[in-house]
Amino acid sequence: MSNQDQISFEQALERLEEVVAKLERGDVPLEEAINLYQEGMQLSQLCNGKLKQVEAKIEMLIDTDQGITAVPFAPQANEKGE
Amino acid sequence: MNNTQIYTIKEINKYIKMRIDQDSVLSDVWLRGEISNFTHHSSGHMYFTLKDKDSRIKCVMFASQNARLKFIPREGTKVLARGAISVFERDGAYQFYAHAMEPDGLGSLYLAYEQLKAKLEEEGLFAASRKRALPLFPRTVGVITSPTGAAVRDVITTLQRRYPIANILLAPVQVQGELAAPSIVKAINYMNDIKQCDVLIVGRGGGSLEELWAFNEEAVVRAIAASQIPIISAVGHETDFTLSDFVADIRAATPTAAAELAVPHLQDIKAKLKYNQDTLTRSIQYKVSHTRQKLNNLMQSPSLIEPKRIVHKYAERIDYLQMALKSHLKGKVNKDKGTLSALDHKLARIHPEHLIKLNYNHVKRMQEQLTVSMKKQLTKQSYTFVALTKQLDALSPLKVMSRGYGLVYDESKTLVKSIKQVEVGTVLQLNVTDGKIDCEVKAIKEE
Numbered sequence: 001m002s003n004q005d006q007i008s009f010e011q012a013l014e015r016l017e018e019v020v021a022k023l024e025r026g027d028v029p030l031e032e033a034i035n036l037y038q039e040g041m042q043l044s045q046l047c048n049g050k051l052k053q054v055e056a057k058i059e060m061l062i063d064t065d066q067g068i069t070a071v072p073f074a075p076q077a078n079e080k081g082e
Numbered sequence: 083m084n085n086t087q088i089y090t091i092k093e094i095n096k097y098i099k100m101r102i103d104q105d106s107v108l109s110d111v112w113l114r115g116e117i118s119n120f121t122h123h124s125s126g127h128m129y130f131t132l133k134d135k136d137s138r139i140k141c142v143m144f145a146s147q148n149a150r151l152k153f154i155p156r157e158g159t160k161v162l163a164r165g166a167i168s169v170f171e172r173d174g175a176y177q178f179y180a181h182a183m184e185p186d187g188l189g190s191l192y193l194a195y196e197q198l199k200a201k202l203e204e205e206g207l208f209a210a211s212r213k214r215a216l217p218l219f220p221r222t223v224g225v226i227t228s229p230t231g232a233a234v235r236d237v238i239t240t241l242q243r244r245y246p247i248a249n250i251l252l253a254p255v256q257v258q259g260e261l262a263a264p265s266i267v268k269a270i271n272y273m274n275d276i277k278q279c280d281v282l283i284v285g286r287g288g289g290s291l292e293e294l295w296a297f298n299e300e301a302v303v304r305a306i307a308a309s310q311i312p313i314i315s316a317v318g319h320e321t322d323f324t325l326s327d328f329v330a331d332i333r334a335a336t337p338t339a340a341a342e343l344a345v346p347h348l349q350d351i352k353a354k355l356k357y358n359q360d361t362l363t364r365s366i367q368y369k370v371s372h373t374r375q376k377l378n379n380l381m382q383s384p385s386l387i388e389p390k391r392i393v394h395k396y397a398e399r400i401d402y403l404q405m406a407l408k409s410h411l412k413g414k415v416n417k418d419k420g421t422l423s424a425l426d427h428k429l430a431r432i433h434p435e436h437l438i439k440l441n442y443n444h445v446k447r448m449q450e451q452l453t454v455s456m457k458k459q460l461t462k463q464s465y466t467f468v469a470l471t472k473q474l475d476a477l478s479p480l481k482v483m484s485r486g487y488g489l490v491y492d493e494s495k496t497l498v499k500s501i502k503q504v505e506v507g508t509v510l511q512l513n514v515t516d517g518k519i520d521c522e523v524k525a526i527k528e529e
Contacts, residue, residue, distance in 0.1 A: 008219070008221075009219045009221075010217070010218050010219045013219070013351070013354070013355070016355070016358050016362075017358060019362070020358045020361045020362050020365070023361075023362060023365040023366065023369070024361055024365050026365065026368070026369060026372075028369075030369060030370070030373045033365075033366060033369045034366065034370075036366075037362060037363075037365070037366035040358070040359075040362040041359070041362060044355060044358060044359045044362065047351075047355050048355060050247070051247060051348065051351065051352060051355070052247075056242075056246060056247050056248055056249045056250070057249045057250070058238060058249070058250045058252070059249070059250070059251050059252065060229060060251075060252040060253075060254055061251065061252065061253050061254065061269075061272070062254075068272065070251065073229070073250075073252050075229075075234050075235040075238050075239075
C-alpha cells in the first residue's frame with residue numbers, strides 16, 4: 001500500500017477509472033475481478049481521503065532579512081478597487 | 083542646350099513619385115503631430131494636416147483604414163500615425179498616407195506594443211506548440227498579483243469555493259508603475275525556483291492600457307515564456323490582449339476566470355468518484371452473482387448431484403442389451419422348437435398305426451352297423467311274415483268253403499267265374515270242403 005500513498009490524486013483517479021472500465025466490461029476472470037474491485041475501492045478511499053484534507057494553506061511570500069518566507073494570508077474582505 | 087531634356091509636368095511628377103515610393107524610409111514612417119484642417123469626406127476618406135510647432139504635412143487616411151481607428155480624430159488631437167509618404171501626381175504634392183493612428187501618449191505605448199509583439203511573434207514565443215496543458219488537480223496554486231484589491235480576493239474566493247483542498251501561495255507584486263515589471267519577473271522566477279506550485283496565475287484586475295502596461299513589458303513576457311510552471315494570464319480586460327496573454331499557456335479574461343481554469347470543481351470530482359465507486363460495487367456484485375449463478379447451475383447438473391447416474395446409464399444399457407440378447411436367443415430356440423413340433427405332428431399324422439386304427443375302427447363300425455341293420459331287417463321280415471300268414475289265412479278258400487262256398491272247375495280244371503265259360507251239357511266239377519261233386523249243366527240263365 002505504500003506505493004499507493006505516494007501516487008498523486010490524478011494518478012489515483014485515472015487508475016480508478018481504468019479499473020472501473022475494466023470491471024464494467026465484465027470479461028475479466030473472477031479472481032482478477034475481485035482484485036480489481038479491491039484495488040478500485042482502495043483507490044476510491046485514497047481519493048476520498050485526499051479530498052478530505054481541507055486544511056489547505058493560504059500563504060503569502062514576504063521578504064525578510066533571512067530571505068523570502070511564507071506567512072499565512074487572508075485577503076481583505078471588502079476592499080474595492082484593482 | 084541640345085542635350086537638355088525637357089519633361090512635361092506629368093512626367094516629372096511621375097518621376098518624383100517613383101523615387102519617393104522606392105525610398106525605404108518613406109515607405110513606412112511614424113509621425114507625431116497635431117491634427118488640423120480635418121475633413122471626413124462623404125466617401126469615407128479622411129483628409130487632414132499633421133503639424134507640429136515647426137512644420138506641417140498633408141495627410142490622407144482612406145476609409146478602409148480609418149474604419150479601424152479606436153478613437154475619433156478631431157481638430158487639435160495629438161496623434162501618432164504610421165503610414166507612407168507618396169506623391170499625388172495631379173497636384174504635384176507629396177502627402178502622408180496614414181495606415182494606422184493612435185492618440186499620442188498612448189500612441190508611444192501602442193507603438194512599443196506593436197513592435198515588441200512583432201518581434202516576439204517572430205521568435206515563436208506565442209506559438210500554440212509552446213502551450214502546456216494545465217495540471218488537472220493542482221496541489222498548490224501560485225498567485226502572482228497585488229495582495230490588495232479585488233483580483234487577489236476573486237482568485238482566492240474562487241479557488242476555495244471550487245477546490246478547497248488546494249494550497250494557495252501568493253507572491254505579492256506591484257501590478258502597475260515602474261516597479262511592476264521587475265517585481266512580477268522576480269516573483270515568476272522565485273516560484274520556479276521553489277517548485278512548490280503546480281500552476282501559476284499571473285495578473286491583475288482590469289484597467290487602462292497604461293495601467294496594464296507591465297504585462298506588455300518584454301521582461302515580464304520573457305519570464306512567463308521561460309517559466310517551467312504552466313501559467314494562466316489573468317489581466318482583466320475583455321477585449322485587449324496584453325503580450326502576457328499571448329505568451330501564457332492560457333489566457334483568462336478575468337482573475338475569477340483564471341481561478342476557474344486553474345482548478346477543477348471538487349463537487350464534480352466527488353460525483354465522479356461516487357459514480358466510479360458505485361460502478362465498481364455494482365460491477366463486482368454482478369460479477370459475483372453471475373459467477374455464483376453459473377456455479378449453481380453447474381452444481382445442479384445431474385452428473386454432479388448423482389454420480390451413480392453415469393454408471394446407471396451404462397448399467398441400464400447393459401441390462402437392456404442382455405435382455406435383448408436373451409429374448410433373441412429364446413426366440414430362436416422357440417422357433418426351432420416350433421418347427422420341430424410341427425414336423426413331429428406331421429410325422430405323427432402320417433404314421434400307419436393311426437391309419438390302421440382308423441380303418442379298424444371303420445371296419446368295426448361297419449360290422450356293428452351291419453349287425454344292427456340285419457337285426458332290423460330280420461325283425462321287419464318276421465313281422466311281415468306273420469302279417470302275411472294271417473292275411474293268407476284269412477284269404478284261404480278253404481275257410482270260405484267251410485262257410486258253404488264251393489269252387490267250380492271245368493274239365494280243363496279252370497276255375498269257372500262266368501257263364502260264358504260253359505254250355506248246356508258241359509260237365510263240371512264242384513269242389514266243397516270235404517270232397518267233389520260231378521255235375522252237368524242243364525240250363526244257363528243270364529242274370
